Amino acid sequence: MRMKHNPNNYSTQRLYSDISTRSIIIGLLLMPIIVYLVALQEMIWHSLHWTSMSLPQLAVFLIALFVFINLIIKRYFPDKILSQSEMLIIYTMVAVTTSFTAHDNMVCLMGVLAHAFWFATPENDWANLFHKHLPEPLIINNPNASMDFYKGESSFFKAEYIRSWLMPMITWTFLLVMLFFMLLCINVILRKRWIEQEKLAYPIIQIPLQMTDPSLRFYKNCVMWSGFTVAGLISLINGFNYLYPTIPRIPIKEESYDLARYLNQPPWDAIGSLPIRFYPFLMGLSFLIPLDMTFSTWFFFLFRKWEQVFGRIMGWTNIPRFPFFEEQAIGSILAIFLIAIWAGRLHLVEVFKKVIGISKSNDFNEPLKYRTAVIGLILGMLSLIVFCRWLGMSVWLVPIFFGLYFAIAISVTRMRAEMGPPLHAIIFVNPQTIIVSTFGTRMLGHTNLAILALFYWFNRFNRSHPMPHQLEFFKIAERTGANTKKAVIAMLLAIFVGISATFWIYPYTLYKYGASLAGELLGAGWQAYDNLSSWYLHPRNTDFIGLSAIGASLIFSLLIWLVRMRFFWFPFHPAGYALGISSGTIDVYWFALLVCSIIKWIVLRYGGIKAYNKVMPFFMGLVIGDFVIGCFWGILSLIVQRPLYTTWF
Numbered sequence: 001m002r003m004k005h006n007p008n009n010y011s012t013q014r015l016y017s018d019i020s021t022r023s024i025i026i027g028l029l030l031m032p033i034i035v036y037l038v039a040l041q042e043m044i045w046h047s048l049h050w051t052s053m054s055l056p057q058l059a060v061f062l063i064a065l066f067v068f069i070n071l072i073i074k075r076y077f078p079d080k081i082l083s084q085s086e087m088l089i090i091y092t093m094v095a096v097t098t099s100f101t102a103h104d105n106m107v108c109l110m111g112v113l114a115h116a117f118w119f120a121t122p123e124n125d126w127a128n129l130f131h132k133h134l135p136e137p138l139i140i141n142n143p144n145a146s147m148d149f150y151k152g153e154s155s156f157f158k159a160e161y162i163r164s165w166l167m168p169m170i171t172w173t174f175l176l177v178m179l180f181f182m183l184l185c186i187n188v189i190l191r192k193r194w195i196e197q198e199k200l201a202y203p204i205i206q207i208p209l210q211m212t213d214p215s216l217r218f219y220k221n222c223v224m225w226s227g228f229t230v231a232g233l234i235s236l237i238n239g240f241n242y243l244y245p246t247i248p249r250i251p252i253k254e255e256s257y258d259l260a261r262y263l264n265q266p267p268w269d270a271i272g273s274l275p276i277r278f279y280p281f282l283m284g285l286s287f288l289i290p291l292d293m294t295f296s297t298w299f300f301f302l303f304r305k306w307e308q309v310f311g312r313i314m315g316w317t318n319i320p321r322f323p324f325f326e327e328q329a330i331g332s333i334l335a336i337f338l339i340a341i342w343a344g345r346l347h348l349v350e351v352f353k354k355v356i357g358i359s360k361s362n363d364f365n366e367p368l369k370y371r372t373a374v375i376g377l378i379l380g381m382l383s384l385i386v387f388c389r390w391l392g393m394s395v396w397l398v399p400i401f402f403g404l405y406f407a408i409a410i411s412v413t414r415m416r417a418e419m420g421p422p423l424h425a426i427i428f429v430n431p432q433t434i435i436v437s438t439f440g441t442r443m444l445g446h447t448n449l450a451i452l453a454l455f456y457w458f459n460r461f462n463r464s465h466p467m468p469h470q471l472e473f474f475k476i477a478e479r480t481g482a483n484t485k486k487a488v489i490a491m492l493l494a495i496f497v498g499i500s501a502t503f504w505i506y507p508y509t510l511y512k513y514g515a516s517l518a519g520e521l522l523g524a525g526w527q528a529y530d531n532l533s534s535w536y537l538h539p540r541n542t543d544f545i546g547l548s549a550i551g552a553s554l555i556f557s558l559l560i561w562l563v564r565m566r567f568f569w570f571p572f573h574p575a576g577y578a579l580g581i582s583s584g585t586i587d588v589y590w591f592a593l594l595v596c597s598i599i600k601w602i603v604l605r606y607g608g609i610k611a612y613n614k615v616m617p618f619f620m621g622l623v624i625g626d627f628v629i630g631c632f633w634g635i636l637s638l639i640v641q642r643p644l645y646t647t648w649f
Helices: 021-044 057-076 084-101 106-113 143-151 159-197 203-211 222-243 280-288 291-314 325-343 345-356 370-391 397-418 431-444 446-454 466-480 484-513 519-537 544-566 574-581 586-640
Strands: none
Touching: 021 057, 021 084, 021 106, 021 484, 021 519, 021 586, 057 084, 057 203, 057 586, 084 106, 084 159, 084 203, 084 466, 084 484, 106 484, 106 519, 143 159, 143 484, 159 345, 159 370, 159 397, 159 466, 159 484, 203 280, 203 466, 203 586, 222 280, 222 586, 280 586, 291 574, 291 586, 325 345, 325 397, 325 431, 325 544, 325 574, 345 370, 370 397, 397 431, 397 466, 397 574, 431 446, 431 519, 431 544, 446 519, 466 484, 544 574, 574 586
16 A cells, blocks of 8 residues: 655655666666776775775765765655665665676786787797787787787777777676676575575675665664764874874774784794784674684684694795695685585475476575576576687586686675675685696696686686675565565676776776776786796696695585584684685784674673674774775875875775
8 A cells, every 4th residue: 555655754665665767777877987986996096995895885885875865855855765775776786796897807807908918028938838829809919009008198999999909898798797697597596595594694784784774773873873983083084194194193004013023933933924903894894793703714814824833843834835725725615615505405406396397386586587597507608618619718628617616606605695704805716726736737738728817817816706795685685675586687787887887997097097007907917827827837737735635625624514513602614714714805804803703702791682782883883984984085086186095905
């Protein structure tokens, strides 16, 4: 029944209305603006990384902006305000798009396109070594286009340059859209099991849900505003210090705060860096993580440091790659995938029965029908096989490579669903490492290795990934009643428009400023082609030692899970092991995890869940305050055309 509108209050219909066409259009119109913001901040200046966190900073800022705009519209046109579902679909469109177009993905793709030809020298002999093996549809080999690309002070909109870029644009767009669609199909299959049956925590979504709550209770909470004020003041003061050094700085990320400086005698000097950082948003997000997950992660980070010290004591530091952090991370990630599949085996069997028509279960409320999702996966894999074969890749290698890519994606998504880490850069956990270790370079051949190097950019760090954002919106939809079928259309449109915009805005920006200024872009290019050069110059056979380390880590992770299933009090988790052992951003926020786990334990131990619910808004306020004021400095830097203070990096 349609409710009468009350001009003094939000209309119930308006507040809880479903995803609208206008919200999708708003999200699409934001794409070029967001891509340009990312281009300058994350690519050219390498300063404020809006999108490298699990909770995208720019998307949170947009929610805060729309809530503020809603308050103004409500005063004059109360029936035109954006509903919670509308704001959250805009948030999701921004999040899933920037996960592909931002720092760890398409920024790095820009570093791969022309790097092999521009940086080829007589010393590295790349021209003779692998130029002939690089598929032309994936690269730019026009010398003029490459020169202005790296030197800058030129225009991308020249017929010669556009012709050089057009085929790589089309080719890479096809691959990215196909991967995005297939990840979406996997999420459709997993959604019911992970959201409705297992009821995983999804800590990341708590902040956007609270920020868009129609009751606005969140904004009436003094505890939240105290956290917002603390984080906001730190960002404001440090931002002014950046402009006027005479203003005192609040030290939250000083390089001198490193416990390793006190451990400078053997064998303790092998421990490496032990930095202490006080990023407000990291403290806030760490508090939202389940307590056992928090403890497990920082424990295994210190366990990683103990391995280094123990290796020094035992004299094992001369063993190549000891203590095999890369292999340990791979094994733990593969274990998380196997655990997720095994735990959901009955659901997967039910999905299979539905697909072949022998189950009467209802999938009407799913984002896509199960049969559509499975057929989409099959057709997607067949398309990838044809596509990669056209590029020159062996048919047998295609399902192995992308099967591993999807397995790693499922593991990362599972970690986000269970624990919601603020950052999840798991370095060197990628299909290339596993494939080269398993088959060796000789068996793979030159063309396969070249394509593996070109595919390196979208799976190098696993820090920015679209699959968790897709599933998190399905969880949001369960909480808000949003139409997931419309959400699928919105996300597909967003990724296509976002990637298309990126392929014009990024080259435009790089031809203007010069790709030589983009440090991360250059780094990705060097990593990809240095790896390829090493594979060619130093052929290797199957790495049995590395595979043994992967196997041992996988078994260890499975044992952790089995004990956890047997004893509910067991505080360790394979996801904590994977994050703690991988040499990524955990180094930056391990101390935040430690502090927050202690605070959370004290609150729950002596105050119970009631006390926890009272203090949680403070930590959410830390995140929002840090993000909102941080984005203020980021947007101001675009206006004044110079880097300013950054809340992250």
